[in-house]
Amino acid sequence: MAATRAIAAVAGQTASCLLSKRPFALKQKPNSICFNRKTFVVSKRLFSCNAIYNPEVQIKEEGQPETLDYRVFFVTNSGKKISPWHDVPLHLGDGSFNFIVEIPKESSAKMEVATDELYTPIKQDTKKGKLRYYPYNINWNYGLLPQTWEDPCFANSEVEGAFGDNDPVDVVEIGGARRKIGEILKVKPLAALAMIDEGELDWKIVAISLDDPKASLVNDVDDVEKHFPDTLTAIRDWFRDYKIPDGKPANKFGLGNKAASKDYALKVITEANESWAKLVKRSIPSGELSLV
Template identity: 30%
Template sequence: VIFNVVIEISKGSKVKYELDKKTGLIKVDRILYSSVVYPHNYGFVPRTLCEDNDPIDVLVIMQEPVLPGCFLRARAIGLMPMIDQGEKDDKIIAVCVDDPEYKHITNINELPPHRLSEIRRFFEDYKKNENKEVAVNDFLQPGPAIEAIQYSMDLYAEYILHTLRR
């Protein structure tokens, strides 16, 4: 399954951007408090909604950093279940299907173990200096990732229908 991802944060950045729902623009949320940088491009699947009232998050593995605000085509290769300050905040792990180095990857287990450790460690550590608690669970296969995307699309559709009925 190939889907679009809007990139909010470039690979290698310490700047945490996020979509401002009121303006539709990408705003600076904060500069990360620690010395870590985003290990890969990070964004969201448009027209999705999760329990935290944000679109579903996606970490896109590819060779190059991408500018915030652009979108790319991705394939889910796994899911990283995560709890952020007591709230579910799962991350889809994906590859860019237009990157020749990664387009053949279909399962998270095809990535080198070190790459998975790097991703996990980033999410365990990136909020530590803000004294915010994050718990990262074991990576799951592509199936649960695709189900999570579909569920978040359904939640978004329900939200839109509810809004239109007002």
Template identity: 25%
Template sequence: MIPNFKAHPWHGISAGEDAPNVVNTFIEIVPSDTIKYEVDKKSGYLKVDRPQKFSNIIPALYGFIPRTYCHEEVKKLAIREGATDVSEGDHDPLDILVLCSHNIHSGGLLMDAIPIGGFKMIDKGEADDKIVAVMVGDQVYGHMKDISELPQAEVFRLKHYFLTYKNLPYEEATCRIEEIYGAEHAKEVINASLKDYSDKFGGSL
């Protein structure tokens, strides 16, 4: 008899056989959500992190790449690219935003995504990269290979979200985007986070 169990979405699922070219992605939040969900690191279940207090709506599917971790290697990339105030990675799996033309109603699911770029975000001295990807096979976005193929207005929309989603009207902003990068650097960030995961939790790359 096969025992019943649920694989932990962070530790129990691979980043994908063809990572970093195509990556497994665990989706936590969809654009219709007014609640920010995130995976509970102990149980692997989605939990409520916080309700969105203001008008920010996630502009695309949002989640993380399994078996990634942002620490020393991700920090080194940020410093290499010119960030002077980074002390560490953010100690979380690598965040990913997946562009998709379909209406997906809820998170807690896996999908294959192709990284096309990302944002090198620095938040309170921590490297907190946001990978931008497209869903494999999507009729509108699936053919794109680099963030430079996106309309500039779409890039600005994604950037604006990440610069404002943590801000409260009466508080000073704590994060900035150091760089917008293309597919090749996105793959470097993914590989760095896979190495950080291996160093932290063990297992082969």
């Protein structure tokens, strides 16, 4: 049976503007431009809409887990479906970001936001009509940063000229708690790994939830090495090797095969947010991607 369960309000901060034909009110910021009823801040600032209300978000499950028709939708208190990719805000204004859990730690079902479906619900990935699983459990909470997009037409000169993978930016959350599918966490970025998957650039932002007991101890890549020893190496090795049991080659990593700093991670997030803004205002063809 479908079930609805409440999750945290979007970190108690600003909510994003809902997409076309949905009512909202905006607080205008200096140096901003409105496109299609949304506000995108220009220059180096993050693109994000600020609504004057803070709706609590719920998730609504449809279908049974580990079936082809299973979906996790995001809905407002009034029952309206929203997109976790487009409608949940990215930046919270205090150096932290919203992170949406797709895959809880110590699980193997390959869950992901369906970027080509209306309202982009979370579903289990498939290949040739069969549900996909990792060959072994992932050891961290894994998911996405909303309002980001890795442009498949942009070649990154700093990472072997690799093009974006056409998805939101991925996050590996290293906190101790096992989270739930669809949970929205307030996180701070700590590092970035430049994974190259079959020639595509697939960033992995290493972050920690602010409610984790160790969150105050870690603020950059060196702190991760100190307080979570060997974790960065373990993350890199896990993502390097997880396709090998299926007969595929190991993934590669750019930037000297090392984790980049927090500042570099913030640069990656800002660029991906700018690409998302161009996508939703239709400056870039969307192809099969859903913008609702």
